[in-house]
Each structure stands twice: as C-alpha cells, then as structure tokens.
Amino acid sequence: MEDALLLDGITKRFGDVVAVNDVSLRVPHGSIYGFIGPNGAGKTTTIRMIMSIFYPDAGSIRVLGSSSPEAVKDRLGYLPEEKGLYKKMKAGELVAYFGKLKGLGAAEARTRAEKLLAEFGLEDWIDKKCETLSKGMGQKVQILATLIHQPELVILDEPFAGLDPVNVQVVRDVILEMKRRGRTVIFSTHVMEQAEQICDYIFLINKGRKLLDGTIAEVRRSGDQAIVVDYEGDGVALQRLPGVRRVSDAGKTAELFLEDDADPQAILAQLVGKLTIRRFDMREPSLHEVFIRAVGGEADA
Amino acid sequence: MRRIFLVAQREYVANLRTKGFWFGIIFFPFLLTAFIVVPMLLERTKSVRRYAVIDHSGWLADAVDMRVAGGDLWEVLGAAIEKYEEGDDEYGLLPLVLQDVIPVLAELDPQQLGMFARLVVAEEFGAGDGLPENARITLEDYGPAVHTWWSMLPASEAAELSSDVSANYYVRVRPGDTTQAALNRMVTDGQIFAYFVIGEGPVAGSEGAKYVSNNLTDDDLRNWYGRRASQEVQARRMAEEDIDPRVARWIQEPLRWDMLKVTDTGEEEAIEERDQLRQWAPVAFVYLLWISVFSVSQMLMNNTVEEKSNRVIEVLLSSVSSMELLAGKIAGIAATGLSMVGSWLLVFFFFTKYLPRLLGAPPSLDLSALASDPTYILSFLAYFILGYLLYAAVLVALGSLCNTVTDAQNMMPAIMLVLLVPLMAMIPVAQDPNGAMARVLSFIPPFTPFTMMNRAAGPPALWEYAATTVLLLVSILVAWWAGAKIFRIGILLTGKPPKIREVLRWVRAPVGAVPERREA
Numbered sequence: 001m002e003d004a005l006l007l008d009g010i011t012k013r014f015g016d017v018v019a020v021n022d023v024s025l026r027v028p029h030g031s032i033y034g035f036i037g038p039n040g041a042g043k044t045t046t047i048r049m050i051m052s053i054f055y056p057d058a059g060s061i062r063v064l065g066s067s068s069p070e071a072v073k074d075r076l077g078y079l080p081e082e083k084g085l086y087k088k089m090k091a092g093e094l095v096a097y098f099g100k101l102k103g104l105g106a107a108e109a110r111t112r113a114e115k116l117l118a119e120f121g122l123e124d125w126i127d128k129k130c131e132t133l134s135k136g137m138g139q140k141v142q143i144l145a146t147l148i149h150q151p152e153l154v155i156l157d158e159p160f161a162g163l164d165p166v167n168v169q170v171v172r173d174v175i176l177e178m179k180r181r182g183r184t185v186i187f188s189t190h191v192m193e194q195a196e197q198i199c200d201y202i203f204l205i206n207k208g209r210k211l212l213d214g215t216i217a218e219v220r221r222s223g224d225q226a227i228v229v230d231y232e233g234d235g236v237a238l239q240r241l242p243g244v245r246r247v248s249d250a251g252k253t254a255e256l257f258l259e260d261d262a263d264p265q266a267i268l269a270q271l272v273g274k275l276t277i278r279r280f281d282m283r284e285p286s287l288h289e290v291f292i293r294a295v296g297g298e299a300d301a
Numbered sequence: 302m303r304r305i306f307l308v309a310q311r312e313y314v315a316n317l318r319t320k321g322f323w324f325g326i327i328f329f330p331f332l333l334t335a336f337i338v339v340p341m342l343l344e345r346t347k348s349v350r351r352y353a354v355i356d357h358s359g360w361l362a363d364a365v366d367m368r369v370a371g372g373d374l375w376e377v378l379g380a381a382i383e384k385y386e387e388g389d390d391e392y393g394l395l396p397l398v399l400q401d402v403i404p405v406l407a408e409l410d411p412q413q414l415g416m417f418a419r420l421v422v423a424e425e426f427g428a429g430d431g432l433p434e435n436a437r438i439t440l441e442d443y444g445p446a447v448h449t450w451w452s453m454l455p456a457s458e459a460a461e462l463s464s465d466v467s468a469n470y471y472v473r474v475r476p477g478d479t480t481q482a483a484l485n486r487m488v489t490d491g492q493i494f495a496y497f498v499i500g501e502g503p504v505a506g507s508e509g510a511k512y513v514s515n516n517l518t519d520d521d522l523r524n525w526y527g528r529r530a531s532q533e534v535q536a537r538r539m540a541e542e543d544i545d546p547r548v549a550r551w552i553q554e555p556l557r558w559d560m561l562k563v564t565d566t567g568e569e570e571a572i573e574e575r576d577q578l579r580q581w582a583p584v585a586f587v588y589l590l591w592i593s594v595f596s597v598s599q600m601l602m603n604n605t606v607e608e609k610s611n612r613v614i615e616v617l618l619s620s621v622s623s624m625e626l627l628a629g630k631i632a633g634i635a636a637t638g639l640s641m642v643g644s645w646l647l648v649f650f651f652f653t654k655y656l657p658r659l660l661g662a663p664p665s666l667d668l669s670a671l672a673s674d675p676t677y678i679l680s681f682l683a684y685f686i687l688g689y690l691l692y693a694a695v696l697v698a699l700g701s702l703c704n705t706v707t708d709a710q711n712m713m714p715a716i717m718l719v720l721l722v723p724l725m726a727m728i729p730v731a732q733d734p735n736g737a738m739a740r741v742l743s744f745i746p747p748f749t750p751f752t753m754m755n756r757a758a759g760p761p762a763l764w765e766y767a768a769t770t771v772l773l774l775v776s777i778l779v780a781w782w783a784g785a786k787i788f789r790i791g792i793l794l795t796g797k798p799p800k801i802r803e804v805l806r807w808v809r810a811p812v813g814a815v816p817e818r819r820e821a
Binding site for chain 1 (some may be wrong): 303304307308311315319577608611612613614616617618619620621622623734791
C-alpha cells in the first residue's frame with residue numbers, strides 16, 4: 001500500500017528566509033505521526049504545503065497517492081493552529097457546512113453533524129450559535145468539523161493547545177480512534193509527553209531542516225545516553241571524567257552525558273571512593289532531552 | 302463550482318440573519334418618507350409670522366392690506382377652479398356663491414383671475430374692462446355677493462379653502478399702543494416677529510421707512526410685505542404722473558420665453574414639469590447607487606476581515622482554494638446586495654406612485670413612471686453590479702490586509718475621499734449631462750458608474766456608453782487580478798499590516814509564490 005504522505009525534498013522560501021529546507025518524509029498509512037519543533041521551525045509551513053495552501057518552491061508532494069494535493073482535498077481533514085469559528089453560525093450548521101464543502105450532500109452532512117455533536121456531549125449546542133460555546137467546546141466543534149467527512153488523512157496543528165486535561169483526553173481518544181479505523185493522523189505539538197504517548201513516529205524539525213525522524217524508539221536511541229547520579233560529597237570529582245562529554249550538576253544529583261564509546265562501568269569505578277554514590281542509573285534519554293539537545297538549547301518550547 | 306456555490310450560499314444566509322440587512326431594508330422606506338415628508342411638514346409647521354405696521358402716510362398700510370386680501374381671494378378662487386376642473390367631489394361642498402362664478406372664471410388666465418379678485422376686494426364691480434365679456438358681466442352680477450362672502454369669511458375658513466392664503470404665513474396685528482417703544486418691547490418679548498414703519502411720503506421716497514426685527518436671517522416677511530408696498534407706491538406714482546397703468550405695465554412687461562425641446566424626430570415640443578423631473582430623476586438614482594455600492598462592498602470587506610480575525614480562513618482554505626473562496630464571497634454578497642437594492646427599488650416605485658398623491662401633488666406629476674423608466678432601472682442595475690465589482694475588488698484586498706475591523710475602518714477615509722467626488726459632482730452633472738465635466742468624469746473608472754447614471758437623462762451617446770463600459774470592465778479585471786493576488790497572501794498574514802511597497806511586490810509576483818515578508 002502506498003504511503004499516506006510522501007514529501008520529497010520540499011523547500012519553501014519567503015524571500016531570503018528559507019522556511020522549509022529540503023525536507024523529505026514518509027508517512028505510512030494508518031500511523032500517527034508527530035511533528036515536533038520549536039516555534040518558527042517550519043511545522044506550519046510544511047503542513048500548509050501539504051494542504052496546498054502554499055506551493056513548494058522545490059520538491060514534490062504526494063498525498064494519498066496523488067501528486068496534486070488539490071485533487072484529494074476532499075479526503076483530507078485539517079485543523080489549523082489558529083482555530084476559529086463563524087460566531088453567528090449554529091454549531092450544527094457549522095459542522096455540516098464544512099462537511100458539505102468536503103463533498104457531502106446537505107442531508108447527509110446534517111445527520112452526521114448532529115450525530116457527531118451528540119457523541120461528543122454537545123447535543124444541547126446543536127442549535128446554539130458558536131459564540132456561546134466555551135473555548136473547549138469550540139475546539140471540539142472544530143475537530144468535529146475536521147472529521148465529519150471521515151478523511152483518510154487528518155492533519156491537526158497543535159490540537160491540544162489550550163485544552164484542560166479532560167478535553168486533552170477527549171482529543172487523544174479521537175486520534176487513537178482514527179488510527180483504529182485505519183486512518184492516518186499527523187499532528188504537531190510542543191508537549192513531548194503527548195507525542196511520546198500516542199505517536200508511532202516522530203518528525204523533528206528546526207529552522208526549516210529535518211533533524212530526526214523515525215519511530216519513538218529510534219529517535220530516543222539517537223539521543224545521548226545519560227547517567228543520573230545521586231551523591232554526597234564534593235561535586236568537583238564529577239568534572240573532567242574521561243568518557244563524559246557534559247555534566248549537568250545540581251548539587252545532590254547530576255546528569256552525565258557520555259561519549260559514544262564510553263563505558264559506564266569504568267566511570268562508576270572512577271567515582272567510587274571519591275563520592276558516596278546513592279544512585280547510579282543508566283537510561284535512554286526522554287524525547288524532551290532529545291528535543292532540547294537536537295535544537296541546541298535554542299528552543300523555547 | 303459546487304464549492305463556490307456553497308460559500309456564496311452560506312454568505313447569503315449569514316447576511317440575511319444579520320440585523321444590519323433587515324435594518325437596511327426597513328430603514329430605507331423611512332428614510333425616503335423622511336426625505337419627502339419632513340420638508341413638507343417643516344414648511345407647514347413654520348410658525349406664523351406676526352407683524353405690526355406704523356403707518357405715517359395714512360394710506361399705504363390699508364392699500365397693502367387690500368392687495369393682500371385680493372391675493373388671498375385669488376388663491377382661493379384658483380384652488381376652487383382646480384377642484385372644478387378635476388371634477389373633485391369636494392367641489393360640490395364649496396359655498397354656492399363660489400359655485401356660481403367658478404365655471405366662468407375657469408376660462409380666465411391667471412393674470413385675469415388676479416384682476417378679478419382685486420376688483421372684487423376693492424368693490425370696483427364696474428371696472429372689469431380688461432376682462433373677457435362674460436367675466437365682466439359675472440363681476441357686475443355676482444361681484445357684490447362674492448365680496449360680502451369674502452369679507453365675512455374668517456381667516457381659518459379661508460385657510461381651509463387654500464393652503465396658500467397669507468394668513469397661514471403672515472398675520473398683521475393691530476396693537477392699541479403703536480408707539481415705536483411699545484412695538485420694540487413686543488419684538489423683544491417675541492409677541493411680534495417684526496414691525497414696519499412707513500414714512501409720511503412713501504410716494505416721494507423711502508425716507509422714514511423701517512423694518513425692525515431681531516431675526517437677521519429670515520427676510521421672507523420683509524420681501525413679502527415690501528413687494529406689495531412697492532407695488533402700491535408705484536401705482537400712486539403712475540397716477541400722479543398721469544401714466545396709464547396699462548402703459549406702465551406694458552413698459553415693464555419682460556420678454557417671456559416659451560420653453561421647448563427638440564424631440565428625437567426633430568420636432569419642437571413644449572417642456573412640461575415631468576420633463577424637468579426626468580432631468581433630475583437620475584440624481585435620486587445616483588444617491589441610491591452610491592449608498593448601495595458603498596454599503597455592499599463595505600459588507601464584503603468587513604466580512605473578509607471578520608473571517609480573518611476569527612481565524613476561520615485557514616480551515617476554509619483547507620477545503621476550498623482561495624480563488625473559490627473569493628468568488629463565492631463576491632457572489633454571495635452580490636446576491637445580498639441585489640436583494641437589498643431590489644427591495645429598495647420596489648419601495649421607491651410604490652412610494653413615488655402613492656406618496657405624492659397622499660400628500661396632495663397633482664396626478665399629472667407621475668413620479669412612478671420615472672422611477673420605473675426602463676432606461677433608469679436598467680442603468681441602475683448594470684451600474685450597481687459594475688460599481689460593486691470594482692469597489693469590492695479594492696475593499697476585499699484592503700480587508701485581507703487588516704487584522705481587525707478597526708484596522709479596516711482606519712483605511713476607509715481614503716476610499717471615502719474618492720467616493721465623494723461623484724457625490725459632489727452630482728448637481729453640476731445633472732445640469733449639464735453632456736458637458737465637459739460629465740464627460741471627463743465618465744472616463745475615470747472609479748467614477749464611471751455614478752457619473753453615467755447621473756447622465757442618464759442626457760442621454761450620453763452610444764459610443765460613450767460603449768467606451769466607458771469597456772474601460773470600466775478592463776479596470777474591473779485589473780482590479781480583480783491584483784486584488785485576488787493580494788487576497789490570497791493577505792488573508793494568511795497576521796501581525797503588522799504590510800507596507801504598500803510589500804503589497805505591490807505581491808501583485809507582481811507569480812501566482813503561488815508568497816514573497817518575503819520583512820519586518821519593519
């Protein structure tokens with residue numbers, strides 16, 4: 001089966017600024033793909049190109065097997081980062097309107113809209129104007145408007161932003177439900193824990209360039225191994241150890257980042273006697289650390 | 302196509318739900334009524350001016366009073382003749398003494414009628430030499446009866462017979478104390494509007510003649526009384542110099558011009574009231590055009606800004622292309638505008654048909670025939686659509702650059718300045734529809750719809766219609782070509798509105814590219 005999305009060396013320039021630089025990506029069918037990167041990294045521009053709101057200056061895009069994203073627009077669902085509703089439209093009408101724009105018949109769109117709103121506990125709001133909805137409800141309505149036509153590929157730009165934990169859970173369930181139905185979901189986020197929990201694949205972008213992509217396990221492995229040391233004594237002993245690239249010392253606990261071929265056992269041996277070691281814990285870095293490390297500490301995420 | 306239709310449909314339905322739309326529809330009849338009725342009411346409710354006269358000559362004030370009474374009788378007779386000629390039912394309700402004379406008087410021209418009235422008031426029933434034979438006999442036979450009836454008639458009843466009698470406007474009061482000091486007090490107290498002082502020898506000259514009032518702007522009373530006093534004085538002077546009044550009148554008689562026009566077939570034809578109305582009717586349509594083009598294209602702009610500030614735009618753009626969205630919006634709002642304008646035209650038609658009659662205008666004044674004149678209606682609709690398309694292109698581009706409705710409103714004065722030109726040129730163009738100014742303005746595309754509508758009474762030559770329309774269509778295409786480019790980039794921009802130079806770069810850039818955005 002062909003991939004849901006294939007980006008091949010796409011580049012987008014806004015004058016002198018290169019917003020997206022030679023990015024290639026493969027999103028398999030039925031997967032959940034997380035787009036991660038600091039603000040201004042190029043996530044939204046990439047997504048807009050996939051949605052054919054912008055056109056790439058170079059490279060090619062294949063969406064759902066078509067090289068013309070315009071042609072498959074009706075099979076895509078998109079929730080932009082900047083979300084808005086027609087304030088004066090009723091929630092039911094609004095969801096149905098987006099369904100109709102995606103090719104549903106008027107009656108069909110109406111029935112589906114009412115069913116979806118009811119499923120999400122908004123049956124009392126079907127005939128209420130959107131301006132009366134709370135922020136969380138508004139966002140749910142928008143997500144429903146994105147999903148009403150049962151798209152094969154859904155792109156959600158920051159779907160969790162501004163939601164309370166209950167609604168975060170609701171959106172997460174929606175994403176997982178989509179996957180269960182064999183649809184493909186791409187979403188962007190700043191919150192690494194969320195990506196770690198739901199995504200099959202991660203795409204990390206910074207300054208328009210792809211830094212990493214792959215399964216969660218692959219991405220984590222690509223990061224530095226770290227050792228957490230809880231100790232008592234003079235922390236000077238931790239400095240300038242052979243095989244340690246960087247130390248982050250907090251006084252009672254420190255993180256040691258090793259060089260690629262360093263042996264953790266040798267390091268432990270060097271420390272014993274100089275410090276009282278309470279814990280010496282080796283683990284794979286979290287996605288958060290990978291992220292911070294990869295963007296060189298410039299991220300404001 | 303399906304998406305364009307959906308966008309247009311949503312736009313139309315959304316607009317139908319706004320209060321502004323219904324307000325626009327309902328407000329217009331009120332506005333129209335106000336335009337027609339308020340000036341009339343103002344004229345009618347203008348308070349009666351009370352004045353006093355100190356007459357040192359001993360005769361002039363009485364002579365003027367008599368002249369005023371003659372004028373009033375003239376108005377009353379004229380109103381009665383009109384009822385008689387129209388076969389109005391109310392004619393039968395008039396006093397019998399009038400019904401006796403009206404059939405004969407209806408044959409007289411206005412001047413002869415005035416003479417008849419003057420002679421009746423002056424009780425000179427045998428002096429009807431200047432009148433046709435049967436009118437002279439009527440004067441002799443019925444004059445005394447009419448005089449008696451008229452001199453006994455209270456001013457209020459006279460006012461009912463004709464709204465134009467002087468008692469409705471000016472009333473002479475006769476205070477017991479007619480010293481100037483006393484009258485000055487009355488002026489200050491507001492008991493009288495003004496008073497006149499007539500010198501001892503008005504025939505010799507104006508010495509001692511005074512007009513005292515505290516109202517410095519309204520000189521209707523002074524003109525009205527002064528004209529009648531002058532006429533009396535002139536009559537005396539002629540008598541003293543032995544000049545036959547008829548000779549004097551003949552000497553003073555100005556040349557009168559019969560107003561004619563040349564019809565399409567090259568014949569001469571008398572100009573009627575409705576011809577003059579026809580000349581002025583386009584002005585009303587220009588107003589209507591101006592209001593509708595302006596309000597409807599502004600609707601499009603506000604709507605664009607709203608979608609942008611609501612952030613709905615990006616979701617929309619994932620479903621429709623920016624050009625589909627733009628086309629849908631134009632169509633949807635054009636439909637809204639046409640609904641509104643259509644209702645206005647209907648209202649305009651019915652009002653011009655029924656309102657003047659309700660207010661007592663003569664039925665020969667057929668305004669509705671003008672309002673439903675196909676040339677006017679067709680030009681109006683055509684120029685509404687063309688004008689809307691031109692201004693909509695500009696305003697939608699502006700709207701796409703603004704983040705809030707306030708930003709957009711800040712740009713409006715510039716547009717208003719342009720739009721004021723055709724409004725200011727409206728009267729001069731109506732006066733000279735084929736003059737140099739009218740022609741020049743017709744060829745400036747932003748003014749073409751208004752100016753050509755304004756000239757519709759001319760009407761302009763066919764080639765002018767063709768040339769200006771081609772020019773306008775080309776401008777519309779250019780405006781949309783540029784406007785669409787600005788729109789597709791502008792609607793996705795947030796933050797500081799771009800500079801003009803930046804916007805021009807977008808216009809030059811090929812479709813699909815979004816040129817750089819340099820901050821500051």
